[in-house]
Amino acid sequence: MSAPENILEVKDLVTVFDTDAGRVTAVDGVRFEVKRGKTLGLVGESGCGKSVTAFSINRLLPQPHGKIAGGSISFEGRNLAELSVEELRKFRGREISMIFQEPMTALNPVQTVGKQLAEAILLHQKSSSREILQRSIELLTKVRIPSPEVRLQEYPHQLSGGMRQRVMIAMALVHKPKLLIADEPTTALDVTVQAQILDLINSLQTEMGMSVLLITHDLGVIAETCDEVVVMYAGRVVERAPVAEIFSSPRHAYTQGLLQSIPKIESVPKSRLKAIPGSVPPIETLLPGCRFAERSGRPHLPEHLNQRPPFIEISPQHWVEQCPVCVA
Amino acid sequence: MSLLNVENLKMHFPVRGGILMRALKTCKAVDGVSISVSQGETLGLVGESGCGKTTLGKAIVRLYQPTDGKLQFEGQDITHSSQRALRPIRRDIQMIFQDPAESLNPRLTVRDILEEPFLVQKQGTTAERRQWVGELLDKVGLASTAADRFPFEFSGGQRQRIGIARAIALKPKLIVCDEPVSALDVSVQSQVLNLMLDLQREMGLSYLFIAHGLSVVKHMSDRVAVMYLGKIVELAPSEELYHNPRHAYTKALLDAIPVPDPSKRRARRLLSGDVPSPIDPPKGCAFGHRMKHPKWEQSVGMELKLEEISPGHWVQKCPCCVD
Ligand SMILES: Nc1ncnc2c1ncn2[C@@H]1O[C@H](COP(=O)(O)OP(=O)(O)OP(=O)(O)O)[C@@H](O)[C@H]1O
Ligand SMILES: Nc1ncnc2c1ncn2[C@@H]1O[C@H](COP(=O)(O)OP(=O)(O)OP(=O)(O)O)[C@@H](O)[C@H]1O
Ligand code: SF4
Ligand SMILES: [Mg+2]
Ligand SMILES: [Mg+2]
Numbered sequence: 001m002s003a004p005e006n007i008l009e010v011k012d013l014v015t016v017f018d019t020d021a022g023r024v025t026a027v028d029g030v031r032f033e034v035k036r037g038k039t040l041g042l043v044g045e046s047g048c049g050k051s052v053t054a055f056s057i058n059r060l061l062p063q064p065h066g067k068i069a070g071g072s073i074s075f076e077g078r079n080l081a082e083l084s085v086e087e088l089r090k091f092r093g094r095e096i097s098m099i100f101q102e103p104m105t106a107l108n109p110v111q112t113v114g115k116q117l118a119e120a121i122l123l124h125q126k127s128s129s130r131e132i133l134q135r136s137i138e139l140l141t142k143v144r145i146p147s148p149e150v151r152l153q154e155y156p157h158q159l160s161g162g163m164r165q166r167v168m169i170a171m172a173l174v175h176k177p178k179l180l181i182a183d184e185p186t187t188a189l190d191v192t193v194q195a196q197i198l199d200l201i202n203s204l205q206t207e208m209g210m211s212v213l214l215i216t217h218d219l220g221v222i223a224e225t226c227d228e229v230v231v232m233y234a235g236r237v238v239e240r241a242p243v244a245e246i247f248s249s250p251r252h253a254y255t256q257g258l259l260q261s262i263p264k265i266e267s268v269p270k271s272r273l274k275a276i277p278g279s280v281p282p283i284e285t286l287l288p289g290c291r292f293a294e295r296s297g298r299p300h301l302p303e304h305l306n307q308r309p310p311f312i313e314i315s316p317q318h319w320v321e322q323c324p325v326c327v328a
Numbered sequence: 329m330s331l332l333n334v335e336n337l338k339m340h341f342p343v344r345g346g347i348l349m350r351a352l353k354t355c356k357a358v359d360g361v362s363i364s365v366s367q368g369e370t371l372g373l374v375g376e377s378g379c380g381k382t383t384l385g386k387a388i389v390r391l392y393q394p395t396d397g398k399l400q401f402e403g404q405d406i407t408h409s410s411q412r413a414l415r416p417i418r419r420d421i422q423m424i425f426q427d428p429a430e431s432l433n434p435r436l437t438v439r440d441i442l443e444e445p446f447l448v449q450k451q452g453t454t455a456e457r458r459q460w461v462g463e464l465l466d467k468v469g470l471a472s473t474a475a476d477r478f479p480f481e482f483s484g485g486q487r488q489r490i491g492i493a494r495a496i497a498l499k500p501k502l503i504v505c506d507e508p509v510s511a512l513d514v515s516v517q518s519q520v521l522n523l524m525l526d527l528q529r530e531m532g533l534s535y536l537f538i539a540h541g542l543s544v545v546k547h548m549s550d551r552v553a554v555m556y557l558g559k560i561v562e563l564a565p566s567e568e569l570y571h572n573p574r575h576a577y578t579k580a581l582l583d584a585i586p587v588p589d590p591s592k593r594r595a596r597r598l599l600s601g602d603v604p605s606p607i608d609p610p611k612g613c614a615f616g617h618r619m620k621h622p623k624w625e626q627s628v629g630m631e632l633k634l635e636e637i638s639p640g641h642w643v644q645k646c647p648c649c650v651d
Binding site: 190194223248259274 | 370375376377378483485486512513515516517518519521522525540543544546547548549550566567570580581584585586587588589590591592593
């Protein structure tokens, strides 16, 4: 029974990896919803499980050692775990599309841009070569690549970093997906190209009513593009709220620390930045209770460390993992 | 007197092609840059991908032989110094590289990596070097047990600290920092930036701080230089540059920064297109074809030079954009 305003519902997702050293839980009971036509931001420190969450949704976990061990993911009310390989093939690109952290992992270095776009088009749509050419040019124009006819003949390495990223975005958008999962689409880019790409995603969203799950560690990007934000820490969601609320009244100590770490353009040059001390505990040593305890600088009792804090809605739309110490 | 003085520096690369791989054209990666850095100062360097920041940094630490211009360190001309003559200077000028993973040899332990500069400079006994490695790790906030591990066993932020430890090993006077935090998430980033500020205060270090994140550069720098297609187009004290940018390109860069405050969301004025190619740079103002200023053609055929428009504020004065 999923709410019709949600295009995607992730419930208590658990994703594990079987490694030489035993089983590790990369995503440990994550839940969130992406609303139709809206952008949900996913933030959190490196290694907290953002990409693994995205791969779980798209059923792209490395096989055989990565697997979903619990919870459910439903897209427009359908359980994604139950899709057959054939159904999945039809699904990808048309229902859900993904932009990867590294453009070169998604582009084939020995094929021209034109060839790769043609393949993406033919995946779901029979077309003549004239139609393909026309459509490819139209797509590259849409992602604002100048002289698209020339670029179609070129190989990825002949393009600048920003252009490669835009080609990948064009490929992800060929079939006007209902949901776009964008994993750090702009981190490797400088501010100007970054602004172009975010603006593009934004305008396509308005044009096609697409929903977006945007993964990034740049809080400036979150502030400018998202409607709602999910904050992850060590495999779990610690806080979730509408974007204005996350920035104005963060409740969890980790979210507060994260927001205070941003160097602001109006800060005094060469003053010390606030920083969260320490680093994320290694994945094998995670405790069942509050995982931010060690870095919070606040004394936790054994019961806080051994028992998982409840995830509660403390004010309308604002959810937090309520460790009584970290959420004061 | 400034510690480092760079005058009209040029770094051109031959672009080879054809069956004979002859140099057909030149890539003017750095094309006439003049900057200086004083003792204890941080000069920030910003600009879009491909504008020549890394190339300038590498020319300054003399990993490249500059094509033209002059490099002075503590008053000494080092533009054409031989590798041998450079050895004592290498102690004083260090570089932190853009990608820590790339610059740390994966087959060496952290101890080997940190001892290497002392060995090259023939400093210390085995026991002394051991002690120094311990001190360096302590300084950058890593446990002494880190010494016997390999770089891949660390997180990105920790690897970046190893790079910093290596750079400060010989107590240099100047460090060229090439995107030292771009790959790190905010909380790790602020730890590394604080460390760099502390080391500067303690050791009187000077930095040339290269980055594409403008808020980070502003935070770290006393003065900031804006680079576009191999040239500096504006240079000013940090606060001045951010509050009173004069060149159209600087304004565009500042405008593109996403602000971490949802209540200040604004419609950005976007720069379109990529940085033009340094192989066939456009004539006149290289920014003209992107901003499409109605009068930019006036700049074609003019020599665009930096001018000091108020104390310490330099800008490339062109006919149509700087009022
Ligand atoms: N194939 C794998 N085998 C074992 N562990 C893995 C694998 N892939 C990811 N992990 C672990 O899962 C955790 C989450 O990784 P993930 O890539 O989701 O992080 P992330 O939040 O996307 O980080 P980043 O911001 O650095 O991209 C990490 O601790 C990582 O080491
Ligand atoms: N060794 C080289 N041989 C030939 N061309 C080079 C070489 N190194 C750099 N270039 C060219 O010089 C120009 C400037 O490159 P550089 O790496 O200095 O840019 P950058 O400003 O550091 O960019 P980024 O922000 O992407 O690191 C580019 O056009 C690049 O292709
Ligand atoms: S000279 Fe003209 S074209 Fe160039 S930056 Fe200034 S206003 Fe723009
Ligand atoms: Mg990731
Ligand atoms: Mg560079």
